Amino acid sequence: MASSKAVQAHLVAAFRDECRRRGLASTHQREVIYRVAASRIDHPTPEAIYDLVKREIPSVSLATVYKNLNIFLEAGLLREVTMHHGSLRLDPNTHPHHHLVCERCKSIADLPGEGVEPVRIRSKLPKGFRVERYSVEFTGLCPKCAQRQ
Amino acid sequence: MASSKAVQAHLVAAFRDECRRRGLASTHQREVIYRVAASRIDHPTPEAIYDLVKREIPSVSLATVYKNLNIFLEAGLLREVTMHHGSLRLDPNTHPHHHLVCERCKSIADLPGEGVEPVRIRSKLPKGFRVERYSVEFTGLCPKCAQRQ
DNA sequence: TACTGTTTGATAACAATTATCCGCCAATGT
């Protein structure tokens, strides 16, 4: 198993390449923000990343963190856990079902629970996690957006 | 197939019962907000619901819509599409994988892509939807929160 | 009908995110 440092070194190298490829300046702030975000497995918020980056660069601005995180998202170096963090989205269907999410227009369509064969878990879950329900999120392009592509 | 009106009538009746059961006053605003939210399959935002309710009750306040939607969420009459709508959550893992989400503390843990057998779709997808990837979201209680229960 | 605890509507407050603007720095060419 690769050590955490080796993994980070690899990631940072890949990051530098990606910057060059995209014509992005590789600044100290940008590198630290990326390294911090990429090394976290707890799906941090921008604020959390800001706090961590501040330990290395006390003068860093929250706006810089946001700007760079958005750049990384566009570049595909990071993903957002959900495309719907901007605003509450309501679902009147309280029965098990799944979602088709358009990554362009953010629309959400339903797939009934029976539309997907029961999901089977192979590996062990983290010790002690109690699953109450699950749903599959299919991400892609809705008919309208796929057509306009 | 039941007509939309019949479905709505049924939902509204169930809604009245639920209000009585919970000691909630059944006001006109509350009923309309519920009916509008429950009849939508497009997973609307509070703003969208507000706009729709205003057609029936022009004097309705946005705050009233929010307050009632939160009441409905607590009562389990509606669900939120994602538990992470408050703030952006970043994911450095750009490979296929799944999430274990704690509904109490909102923490997110990963399950590697191989941890789940490939998901099989039974029914037809909406004509023209182009799936690019999928991930399973397991919702429940993380070890810490399960213990504290 | 009168009473009491909710609910509503208007709006202030708050939180998350984005825009603006200016001084500065990284990348490129010389």
Next chain:
DNA sequence: ACATTGGCGGATAATTGTTATCAAACAGTA
């Protein structure tokens, strides 16, 4: 190495989504 320049960072205002506050109006009950 040096100068040039377009992008970048920092401070902060503005915007957006949501919640808190509070007086007036209303629903549920006697």
